[in-house]
Amino acid sequence: MADSEKQIRSLGHVLVTGGSGFLGHHIVSLLSSRKACSKLTVLDLKPPAKPVAGVNYEQGDLTDYVAMLKFFGKHKFDGVIHTASPLMTASSNRDLAYKVNVEGTKNMIRVAQETGVKAFVYTSSASVIHDTTSDLINANETYPLIMGKEQPEYYTTTKAQAEMHVLASNRSPSHPKLLTTAIRPSAMFGEGDVQLIPPGLSAYYRGQTKFQIGDNENLFDFTEITNVAHAHHLALAALMATREREDGGLAAPLNHEKVDGEAFFITNDAPVYFFDFARMCWAAAGDKTTPAQVWVLSKDFGLFIATLMEWIFFLFRLGKPNLTRREVRYTCMTRYYNIDKAKRRLGYRPLVKLDEGIRKGVADALYRGVVVGQPPELKGKKIQ
Template identity: 75%
Template sequence: MADEKFIPLGHIVVTGGSGFLGNHIVSLLASRKAYTKLTVLDLKKPAEPIPGVNYQDADLTNYDALLSVFQSLKADAVVHTASPIHSMGNKELMYKVNVEGTKNVVRACQETGVKAMVHTSTASVVHDTKSDLVNANEEYPLIMGKDQPEYYTVTKAQAEIHVLASNRTKEYPKFLTAALRPSAMFGEGDVQLIPPGLSAYYKGQTKVQIGQNDNLFDFTNIVNVAHAHHLALAALLATREREDKGGSAPLDHEKVDGEAFFITNDSPVYFFDFARSVWAAAGDKTELKQVWTLSKDVGLLIATLMELVFWLFRMGKPNLTRQQVQYTCMTRYFNIDKAKRRLGYMPVVSMQEGVDKGVKDALYRGVVRGQPMDLKGKKNQ
C-alpha cells in the first residue's frame, strides 16, 4: 500500500481534523500525497501539526463565520468528522455540533460549490444498546426516539439522514454525499477503548471475566477507518468527474453517493479475546485456567450496586457500569460486503498490529490510569 500511487483529489477540507479520527485521515492523506491542498478546520491545532497542512480555527455552529471560511477556501471536497466526545454526556453540545453543525457544513458546501462530502457516522445508529447484532448490514433500520437510549447516537443518526438527503438535491444536483459507519474504533491516539482496557490490567482485574466469552464483537483500527474515508472521497469525486464529462451515473448496485457503509476490520473477535490481546501486549501472563467467570446477571448486580454507592457518595463513575456489562456480553458485528464491492475497501492494518501499536502508543502518552509512569515517553516498552 505504501508504494501505491494515489490520484490527487484537489483541495480537501477535514472538519475535526485535530481529533482522533480526523488527525489519522489527515496523516493518511498526507502520506499518500492524495491532494493538491489540505485544510483542517477545528477549534484547536493538534499537539503535533502535520507539515504542509493548513490549519484554521472554525466553529461549525456559527454558520456565517463558517460560510466565510468556505468562501475563502474554495474546497473541492470535505470530510466531516467533527463531533464531541461521546462520553462527555452534554446533550445540548451534542445536538449543536452533531446536528446543527453538520447542517451548517452541508449548507456551506452547497453554497460554495464543493463537489463532494464524506460524513463520519457510527455503526451504533442501527443498535438499541441491548439487542444482539449478527452480521448486520445497511438494510437495518436506524434506531431513534424512545428505542435509542444513547442521545449521542440519536444525533449521529439525525446528522446522517440529513447528509444523505442532501445528495443530488433539486437545488444542488451535482453535490454528492456518502456516510461511513465505523464500529468501535481503536488505535494510536485512542482515549476511549485501549486506555480503559489497559487500566483494568494495571488494577489486576484480568483474572475476572463477565459472561462466557461466546459473543463476537467488531473492533476497528483507526487507520482502516481513515483508509475507508479516502476511498469514499475518491469514489465520489470520480463519479462527479465522470458525469461532468458527460458520462453516465453509476448503476444502483455500484453507486457510492447517497449511500451509507459499515466499516470494520472484517474480523469480529470474541469480546474478551480482544481485551486479553490488549493486556498481553502490555505484558499480561494470565492463563485461561486462572480466570474466574461471572454470569451476566451477577455482573449486572455488581455494577448496579457500584453505581448506587458511587452516586450516593458522589464519587464519579465506577470502574464497572451496567452499560459496560451489557456491551461485554452482547454480540455485535457487521457485514461489510457493500463497502468491499462499492468502495474497494479492505483493511490495511490487521487486528494484532493495531492492538500492538495502540497499546505502545497509550503507554507512551501516559494516558492509562495506574500505569507505571516510567513507561511514559518510552518508545520501546
Template identity: 75%
Template structure:
C-alpha cells in the same frame, strides 16, 4: 501495504475535526499518500503534532454558520470530510445537538453554497443498535434506531446528522453535490482515549483474572487507520463519479453507487469480546492463563454494577469502574456485514487487528494516558 500505492491527488480537501482522533489519522494518511493538492483542517483546537504543509484553522466554529460560510468561501474546497463531533462520554446534550445536528447542517449548507463537489460524513455503526439486543452480521438494510427505542442521545443526534447528509445528495437545487456516510464500529489505535487506555487500566489494577460472561459473543472493533483508509476511498469514489458525469458519462448503477449511501466499516474480523481485551493486556505484558480466570455470569455482573452505581451515586463519587452498560456491551454480540463497502468502495483493511493492538498499546503507554500505569513507561520508546 496500501499506503505504498500511488494515489491520484483529489484537489483541495477540507477535514472538519482534523485535530481529533479520527480526523488526525485521515489527515496523516492523505498526507502520506500525497492524495491532495491542498489540505485544510478546521477545528477548535490545535493538533498535537502539526503536519508540515497542512493548513490548520483552529478558530472555526461549525455552529456559527456565517463564519463557517465565510471560511468556505475563502477556501474554495473540492471536497470535505466531516468528522467533527463532541466526545460522546461528556453527556452534554446541548453540545451534542448543536455540533452533530446543527453543525452538520451548517457544513452541508456551506458546501452547497460554495460549490464543494463531495462530502464524506463520519457516522457511527451504533445507529442500528439499541444498546441491548445482539447484532449478528448486520448490514445497511437494518433500520436506524431512534426516539424512545434509542437510549443514547449521542446516537440519536448522529442519526439525525446522517439522515440530513444523505438527503442532501443530488438535490434539485444542488444536483451535482454528492454525499455519503461511513459507519465505523468501535474505533481503536494510536491516539485512542476511549478503548485501549481504559482496557489497559484494568490490567494495571490487577483485574485480568475476572471475566463477565462466557466469552462466546463476537464483537467488531476497527483499527483507526482502516477507518481513515475507508474515508480516502469514499472521497475518491465520489469525486470520480462527479468527474465522470461532468464529462458526460453515465450515472452509476444502483448496485454500484457510493453517493447517497451509507457503509459499515470494520476490520472484517469480529473477535470474541474478551479475546480482544486479553490481546490488549498481553501486549502490555499480561501472562494470565485461561485456567486462572474467574468467570462471572452476566446476571451477577449486572447485580454488582447496579450496586456500584448506587453507592457511587449516593456518595457522589463519580463514575464507578463497572457500570450496567459496560456489562451489557461485554456480553453482547455485535458485528457487521461490510460487503457493501468491499464491493462499492473497494475497501479492505490495511492494518490487522493484532498490529493495531500492538501499536495502540505502545502509543497509549508512551502518552501516559493509562490510569494506574507505571509512570516510567510514559515517554518510553518500545521495541
C-alpha cells in the same frame, strides 16, 4: 477502479473537520502521506497535538453559519470529510451533542452546497442501527436506523439524524452537484486512542484481568483507526470520480455500484470474542494471566455488582465507578457487521490487522501516559 488509481487521483483542495482529533488526525496523515490532495486544510476548535507538515490548520466553530460561509468562500474546497463531533461518554451533554452533530452538520452541508463543494463524506457510527441491548449478527446497511425512544444513547440519535440529513442532501434538487456519503465505523482503536484501549488497559493495572463477565461467546467488531481513515479516502475518491465522470458527460454509476447517497459499515473484517480482544491488549502490556486463572461471572451478577457500585458512587459522590451497567451490557453483547457493500463499491480492504493494531495502540497509549494506574516510568518509553 483499483485502489491504486483512487490513491493517486488528486482530490483537489480537501477540508477535514475535526482534523486535530483521533480519527481526523489519521485521515489527514494518510491523505498527506499519499499526496492525495493539491491542498489539505483542517478545521477544529483546538490546535493539533502533532501538526502534519504542509497541512493548513485553522480554528473555528462549525455551528456558526456566517463564519463557516466566509471560511468556505475563502478556501473554495473541492471535497469535505466531516469527522468533527464531541466525545461520546455515558454522561454526554445532550445540548452539545445536538448542536454539534445535528446543527453543525446541517451548517456544513449548507455552506458546502452554497460554495460549490463537489463531494462530502460524513463520519457516522455503526451504532446508528443498534438499540444497545439486542445482538447484531452480520448486520448490514439494510437495517433501519434506531433513534428517539428506541435509542437509549441520545448521542447515537444525533449521529443518525445527521447521517439522514447528509444522505438526503445527495443530489438535492436545489444543489444537484453535491455528492454525499456516510461512513459507519465500529469501535475504533489505535494510536492516539483515548476511549477504548486506555480504559481497557487500566483494568490490567487494577489487577482485574482474572475476572470475566459472561461466557465470552459474543463476537464484536473492533476497527483499527488507519483502516477507518483509508475508508474515508476511498469514499471521497469515489465521489470525486463520479462527479468527474458526470461532468464529462458519462453515465452515472449503476445502483449496485453507486457510492453517493449511500452509507457503509467499516470494520477490520475480523470479529473477535469480546474478552479475547481485551486479553490481547492486556498481553501486549505484559499480562501473563492464563485461562485457567480466570473467574467467570454471569452477566446478571455483573449487572448486580455494577448497579450496586453506581448507587454507592452516586450517593457518596465518588465520580464514575470502575464498572457500570452500560459497560456490562457492551461486554456481553454480540455486535458485528457485514462489510460486503464497502468491499464491492469502495474497494475497501483492511490495511492493518487486528493484532498489529493492538500492539501499536497499546505501546502508544503507555508512551503517552494516558492509562490510569500505569507505572509512571512507562510514559515516554518506547515499547518494542
